[in-house]
Amino acid sequence: MFCDKPHVNLLTALLPQYGIRHIVVCPGSRNAVLIHNFTQHTGLCVHPVTDERSAAFVALGIATAGKGPVAVCVTSGSALLGTLPAVAEAFYRHIPLLVISADRPARWIGQLDGQTLPQVGALQPYCMTHDIPEAEKAGSDGEEMAWWCRRTICEALVMLRRDGGRPVHINISVAEPLFSFTTPHLPDCLPVVYEEAPVVNPLSEDLIKEIASARLPVLVVGQYETVNDPAISVIERTGSLLVLSELIGNQPHSRRLAIVEKIPQVLEKLHPDVVVHIGGNFVGKQLKRHIRHLKHCRVIRIEPGSAFPDTFCHLSALVHAPTGPALQQLAEYLPANNEVMRAKTVFTELIERECRVSAQKNGQEHQENRDSNLSHATIMQLFAAFTDPKTTSLTALHLANSSTVRIAALCFEGGCFPVFCNRGVNGIEGTLSAAVGHALVTDGINLVFIGDLSFFYDQNALWNTGLPDNLRIVLLNDGGGKIFQNLPGLDASPAVSKYIAASHHTSAQGIAQAYGLHYLSAHSMEEVEENAGRVFASDNKALILEIFINH
Ligand SMILES: Cc1ncc(C[n+]2csc(CCOP(=O)(O)OP(=O)(O)O)c2C)c(N)n1
Structure with missing residues (x-):
């Protein structure tokens, strides 16, 4: 049975017709009818995630696996605002991310009611809001209202494909009574077909x-x-x-x-x-x-x-x-x-020379002192050898921002497997969540390289009852934002360590335990070598390898 709200049923019927198969849903009462409907539709795959910031990045990660546009559904108020970082990321990377927010009646805005704030335009400038009111508010008869709803929903869903892919916000008012589920079928409703003429030979x-x-x-x-x-x-x-x-x-x-x-x-x-x-x-x-x-x-x-x-x-x-x-x-x-x-x-020769030099250097240091040889670069070089496409099938490599994405460029070769990074806006807040989203809908190993601040920031990504087994996280824990140690002149400030680089002694062990992941750790290159193979083993469990660097 579906809910008894015609505009919610119309939306549910239209989503799959515009290629939406996956919806990440966040808990709430105002959006409960929407969530209920999505779970009843056999054409939709529903993923529950509690933290809206993380949920929107999970949806973004699913979309990057080529699964078409992906939706995230949130309740009213600050829940919607939590999706903003992922929306900005989707905007700059041309990713079709649909945010569906449930709304309260506008007349209660500013009346000191809970989770009631202006939602129309809340995700600007990254996307405009397509607002769908309840029938009774429009003052029109039912037929005109149904026409308006269909037109607005179709317009919104078509927008997902504009500009090579973009985020879109549908805000849907849900008035009380909220919970009544007696409608046996969704309405028969055809989408507006949208076609862009193919572009041939755009260069003069x-x-x-x-x-x-x-x-x-x-x-x-x-x-x-x-x-x-x-x-x-x-x-x-x-x-x-x-x-x-x-x-x-x-x-x-x-x-x-x-x-x-x-x-x-x-x-x-x-x-x-x-x-x-x-x-x-x-x-x-x-x-x-x-x-x-x-x-x-x-x-x-x-x-x-x-x-x-x-x-x-x-x-x-x-x-x-x-x-x-x-x-x-x-x-x-x-x-x-x-x-x-x-x-x-010239470049081919240079690259070969560079590889020889760094192999020699690593080899020497390796013999002399295995601990001091532990760095982002040596760790990634070691993993790069494991990820040779001839021997290992890696579904995707997910790189965090900051030092990780920069150092990885020297260690890995492009084009061997898809490499992802939240580089649209270069935020550190959604790397793990996007990787979880991608891993949820793909087979094979999804390998994540991530710095400690980025990891602990986004730890809610692991708070997921459906956490995918194929997720492998290599956590480069150098006790703070390493990148800030390399900014010329900043070392003159006594505030660097505590206030700017946010130095800490946190470990991921308890987090792994809380969320049921395998946990491995390494303090030396020898231990990294011992554990690297296990990262790629076909264990049926997500895994964290935490490598302590310069602790
Ligand atoms: C959401 C967000 N907040 C703050 C920043 C600023 N910032 C850039 S890099 C960085 C430190 C990242 O530290 P970590 O993840 O440990 O990586 P490392 O520098 O050690 O490689 C911060 C806080 C950002 N990019 N995004």
Whole structure:
């Protein structure tokens, strides 16, 4: 049986018709009718999570597994406000995240009632609110009301696909009496079909000519979730553009960019005259700074959304188009470029040398002192060897922000498995939750590398009755925000350790016990080596390997 509220039943009927299969639900009385309905619908998979902040990131993580748009349903008041960080993240990463909030009658706002605050517009500027009132409030007859509801819900659900994917907020008023469940069937209700005309050849002939005649044209890939994009592979093989991809850009040869970021002499020799810029947030600081200072560089941005990013401060053209078709055009029409070929050879040699040097260095230090060799980099290098796609099938690598995502770029190669990071807004508050969401709907190991502040911040991610077994967390516990130790000049402040880096002596052991995860710990490289294999073993239980660094 479904509830007796026509607008809630209409929403329930329409959600799966717009590709929504997964809904994360948070406890509450105002949204109870919605939750009830979702659990009754055989086409919907419902995931309960208590903390709304975490729940919205879990939904985001499910969406990144290619499961289409995903919804999170919350009760009224501050519950809705808790979803805001994930909504901002979804906005910048073009992820279709639907927030459904139940609302109280507007006339009670400001009357000192519990969980009653203005909900319309609460998630702006990241998404506008599509407000669905109860029938009695509209003053219209039932038929007109039903028309209005359907139109508003369809409009909202269509918006999820705009701009290459975006967050959307549906606010639905639920008046008392709240609980009555006697409706046997959902209404027969067809969705409004929405089609966007396919984009073919979005780049003009002039732009292609400009790129083709450049001395050293470069393709810079920020965060991009199409792993191993076939068009980029063609570009790489042809040698028409020098591909410089972030690790979270998910393309092969991502270590090229890591080398550029690490070795100043390499960066100084790199003088592209045309940059084609795709993808989202860019982690690397050095290349960004370098291109900004190049006098005669022209940047062509391919932008799927409505933003106008001039990341490298030399924007000469902005093509408003989905990234895929533009890349296909480049793959098809650009010829090989000799300077690109030369640069590729130089980079291959540099990367090989870098690998040899760090292997030698690690080997020596390893023999001399196994404890002092324990660092973010040596740990990740060790795990990178385990995650060789020839031997281990890793479903996804989830990287926390701060030091983790930066250091991982030197240790892992892109394009081998999907790499995720909440880099849309670079927050530390939802890494674990997003990883849990992704693991919930995928098979195989989901490996998380995370710093301690990010882990303890988001520990509610593990407070989940359906915690997936395939979740493996490597917690790099260096007792605070390591990143703040490396900020030039900050060490002069006596406030660093206690007040800025939030130093602590917390351990995850009790958390693992409370939420039923396997717990392993390591204080030396030897112990890391001993335990690394267990992280990948096919145990039927989620696991935390806590590595204490510099404690
Ligand atoms: C929600 C949020 N609050 C604060 C910050 C600022 N911040 C950036 S990095 C960082 C420290 C992260 O520490 P940890 O997770 O232990 O990683 P480590 O620096 O040790 O690698 C903080 C607090 C942020 N990015 N996001």
